[in-house]
Amino acid sequence: MERYSPGQVAEQTGFSLDTLRYYERIGLLDDIARNSGGQRVFTEGDVAWLRILRCLRDTGMPIQRMVRYAELARGGDETIAERLEVLAEHDRDIDEKIAHLRVEQDHIRAKIANYQREMDSAAASQA
Numbered sequence: 001m002e003r004y005s006p007g008q009v010a011e012q013t014g015f016s017l018d019t020l021r022y023y024e025r026i027g028l029l030d031d032i033a034r035n036s037g038g039q040r041v042f043t044e045g046d047v048a049w050l051r052i053l054r055c056l057r058d059t060g061m062p063i064q065r066m067v068r069y070a071e072l073a074r075g076g077d078e079t080i081a082e083r084l085e086v087l088a089e090h091d092r093d094i095d096e097k098i099a100h101l102r103v104e105q106d107h108i109r110a111k112i113a114n115y116q117r118e119m120d121s122a123a124a125s126q127a
Contacts, residue, residue, distance in 0.1 A: 004042040013050045020050075026063070028053055028070050060097060061090050 010017050020040070023029045029049070033041045042050075056066050069086045072079040 002044050004044075004047060006040050006042070009042045009047060009050065012047055013054055015050060015054065023050075023053065027067055030070070030074060056090065059090065059094050061093075065090065 004012070006017055006020055009015070010020060015023070020029070024032055024040075029046065032046060033043070035041050053066060053070075056069070061069075065086060069083060072083045072086065075082075
């Protein structure tokens with residue numbers, strides 16, 4: 001089984017070393033092994049879990065909900081329905097954020113078009 005140092009994991013996942021320590025402290029990472037020198041040693045499973053956490057974080061899941069999801073994931077098969085609901089709720093939140101961003105993007109595009117018209121008009125009047 002492949003083992004990774006904290007630095008390797010930080011490079012693979014994009015999380016800083018401080019974030020890895022914080023995630024362990026608040027319970028998002030569980031049972032991270034340590035070598036004889038006391039340094040954390042991560043497994044492929046740990047890296048896969050961190051990739052899920054990266055996805056949840058990057059899509060705006062609040063840390064408290066991430067912790068709840070991690071607790072449920074450690075709970076075994078009897079928590080699948082609850083995990084499904086946590087992820088479904090997050091998916092709905094993402095849809096709402098995307099819709100909001102589309103409205104804001106339309107506003108920005110209208111402003112861009114306005115500026116482009118002003119520039120075109122100014123250029124035409126100078127010609």
